[in-house]
Amino acid sequence: MIIDEAKITIKAGDGGDGGIFFRHEKYVPKGGPDGGDGGNGGNVFIKASRHIDDLTEYVRKRKIFAEDGQNGMKQKMFGKKGQDLILNVPLGTQVYENNQLLFDLTEDEKKILIAKGGSGGWGNCHFATSIKQAPEWAKEGLPGEKKKIRLELKMIADVGLVGLPNAGKSTLLSVISNARPKVADYPFTTIEPNLGVVRAENRSIIVADIPGLIEGASDGKGLGTKFLKHIERTRTILHLVDVSGLDPWRDYHTVRDELKKFSEKLAKKPELVVLSKIELIPDKEIKKIVNKFKKHKINTILISAATHSGIDALIYDIIKHIS
Ligand SMILES: Nc1nc2c(ncn2[C@@H]2O[C@H](COP(=O)(O)OP(=O)(O)OP(=O)(O)O)[C@@H](O)[C@H]2O)c(=O)[nH]1
Ligand SMILES: [Mg+2]
Structure with missing residues (x-):
């Protein structure tokens, strides 16, 4: 611990x-x-x-x-x-x-x-x-x-991973960094923050993976928001949204609302929105989700940690973002 x-x-x-x-x-x-x-x-x-x-x-x-x-x-x-x-x-x-x-x-x-x-x-x-x-x-x-x-x-990571439980945060960290956090098919697998180092293009980027957030986290539901203090000082938030969920757009806002309730400063941080597990649903469905975000001027990055699709591009985006 x-x-x-x-x-x-x-x-x-x-x-x-x-x-x-x-x-x-x-x-x-x-x-x-x-x-x-x-x-x-x-x-x-x-x-x-x-x-x-x-x-x-x-x-x-x-x-x-x-x-x-x-x-x-x-x-x-x-x-x-x-x-x-x-x-x-x-x-x-x-x-x-x-x-x-x-x-x-x-x-x-x-x-x-x-x-x-x-x-x-x-x-x-x-x-x-x-x-x-x-x-x-x-x-x-x-x-x-x-x-x-x-x-x-208060940890100092460059990038903080946020998202609902099961969004695939720890899986992504294990794919892009040296960290080997526990991954499992149930909510709140991660109960303590994990740090990983991503090495790419002669740089080392520290990424923090924290427990998932649920609606009401700021009132103490689930594991609460106390772990958010660990990403208060990161430069960028990487917000992971599972495309195979019932309503990814709503899921995105559930987490955004909790971030805002925790701190304005955190909510104002630059955010990369990453749609995960894209191999699970047809391209047509993905397109709909992407368009929904686009309509609200939010760009998304598509990945699958399972097939490694989009991972290199994501790392490139992260580097560009924090440089
Ligand atoms: N099919 C598929 N499954 C994935 C992918 N990424 C993660 N998973 C699965 O999703 C489940 C949850 O993954 P985790 O990485 O533990 O999710 P998490 O966001 O860290 O969850 P918490 O720690 O509970 O907040 C696991 O069963 C993973 O194997 C993916 O790209 N494709
Ligand atoms: Mg996890």
Whole structure:
């Protein structure tokens, strides 16, 4: 299962306290102050990596603390700095605090500072004055930042497949990409999103296959619309309509309505309409369906994943569309 959300508490390290020490010299009971500074606390960073698939790690480990800085020592020795922590997260992770988006990690290897370590306090060696030559105080280290954050993974695919259950989305993904999703003759075969990479014309295009939508999905029917968030950031929607269904034109609108209800932004995305399973019905019938779409100024692409008819042309269209 893909874990696409995690709530964690992170805390940067506290700064070490400044040291209070005095030089020990022969015949001088209390030499000058020589307490060193405390070390800074370790910072917490978040780093995006395309080699990480999901947020599982942060569901198991909910509290993450960076190391504290050590206290200052005698002979003006600095306390050791606390070690920084780097949390590796999948590419496409968003970081929220109090439901406000802080960072959107869409760039591989990008590293952001999420909690700053506290500064170490000054040792008493800084506080000697001509009047007070043996100060018995130093500064305490400052606390490290603490935050409760929510990590949310939003995949970044180029193309998102949508359609009713059984439209043939997963079959198409298995034909055009390296992915081998489960395919079967019943609705909701796909219950988790699948990603596949299509390689063509020296390009790699990431295609996301998500569970089918049904009427009322936005009210929670079927598997609901929660998976649509995974294709909110794709450049193009590929809308698959099964021509062997009772009323493909209506099926098309059922899905469109759910997309609109989910988000205007998603509904406004460029869409390629693909009529699938064309080997199942006579050409005459297909022509009628194509004309119906055409009347409403919607161009369609015809394919059969079973016979591979139209597949190369479809891949070409996808490349043209996202270039
Ligand atoms: N005849 C024919 N059958 C197809 C074609 N493409 C897919 N199918 C069949 O249609 C059924 C559903 O295919 P899937 O790829 O699982 O459909 P899906 O859209 O991913 O369905 P969900 O995951 O349930 O949303 C399977 O039995 C496929 O074998 C096609 O081009 N021709
Ligand atoms: Mg499927």
